[in-house]
Amino acid sequence: MIEPLGYNPSLRNTFYAVAIGYLANFALPRLGEITRCGTLNKTENTPFDALLGTVIVERVIDVISLFLLVLLIFFVKMEFFGNFLKEYIFLPLIRKFSGFFDFSLLSLLVFFGITLIIGATYFAFKERLSKMSPFQKTNKMLSGIVSGLKTVYKLKKRRTFLSLTILLWVVYFFMTWIVVFAIPATSHLKPLDGLFLLIIGSLGMAAPVQGGIGAFHWIVSLGLTLYGIPKSDGLVFATLSHESQAIFIVLLGSFSIFMLILKRKKRT
Numbered sequence: 001m002i003e004p005l006g007y008n009p010s011l012r013n014t015f016y017a018v019a020i021g022y023l024a025n026f027a028l029p030r031l032g033e034i035t036r037c038g039t040l041n042k043t044e045n046t047p048f049d050a051l052l053g054t055v056i057v058e059r060v061i062d063v064i065s066l067f068l069l070v071l072l073i074f075f076v077k078m079e080f081f082g083n084f085l086k087e088y089i090f091l092p093l094i095r096k097f098s099g100f101f102d103f104s105l106l107s108l109l110v111f112f113g114i115t116l117i118i119g120a121t122y123f124a125f126k127e128r129l130s131k132m133s134p135f136q137k138t139n140k141m142l143s144g145i146v147s148g149l150k151t152v153y154k155l156k157k158r159r160t161f162l163s164l165t166i167l168l169w170v171v172y173f174f175m176t177w178i179v180v181f182a183i184p185a186t187s188h189l190k191p192l193d194g195l196f197l198l199i200i201g202s203l204g205m206a207a208p209v210q211g212g213i214g215a216f217h218w219i220v221s222l223g224l225t226l227y228g229i230p231k232s233d234g235l236v237f238a239t240l241s242h243e244s245q246a247i248f249i250v251l252l253g254s255f256s257i258f259m260l261i262l263k264r265k266k267r268t
Helices: 011-024 031-044 048-076 078-100 105-124 126-130 133-149 158-182 191-205 215-227 231-267
Strands: none
Touching: 011 031, 011 231, 031 048, 048 078, 048 133, 048 158, 048 191, 078 191, 078 215, 158 191, 158 231, 191 215, 215 231
C-alpha cells in the first residue's frame, strides 16, 4: 500500500516498524499505529501523514474482514453461536452507539452553535489563517492522510493484496486453533470452534486496553463456557494463547529496536 505513494521501503525496515508497533500497543492502546508510521518515517524517510492514511485503510479492511467472519459463523451455526454473539457482541454495541447518539436538545443546539461559530470564523479569516504556521501544518497533514487513503484506489497489485489479506486471516486462524490442543479441556474442539475463538478473541484485542490484556481473556473464557468448559480452564487457554503471542511480540519488538539502534550507531 506504500508503493502508490511513490516510495519503496525495504522489507527489513518495514518488518522492524511492524514489530515495534505491536510492542508499542502494550504501552497504550493503538499507539502501535503511530509508532509504526514514525519508525518508517525515520528509517525510510516516508511521509508520516501519508503512512497514517494507509494505516487507516488497513484498519478499515480489518474491520470489514472481521465483520464478514462474524456474519459467516453467525449464519453457519446460528442456534449455537447466535445467542452468545447477540448477547455479548451485538446488543452491547447497539446500546453503546445508541447512548452515544442520545443527545438532549440543549446538547444538540450547543454542538451546532459551536460548529457554526468555528465555520464562520474559518471563512471570515481564511486568508489570515492560511498564513499561520499551525494551520499550514494541519492542512499539510490532512492532505498527506488523504493521499494515503487514496492508495486503496491506486493499488497496482490488487489480487496480491487480496490474497495476502486472506492468507493473513488463515494464519490468525491456525494461531488460535492450534492452541486448543495444548490442554485436555479444549483438545476436542473442531476447526469451526477455532474460527469462533478467533472472532471473539479479535474483538477482545480490539478493545481499548493495552494489548487486549483482560478483555481478550474475559471474552475467550466466556465463549468457551458454551462448550461446557469451566471458566478456569477457559482462562488457562486464553492465557496460553495471549501470553505466548505477547512474549513473542516483546522479544521481536525489542530485537527490532536493538537492530535499528545498532544501524543508527553504525551510520554515525
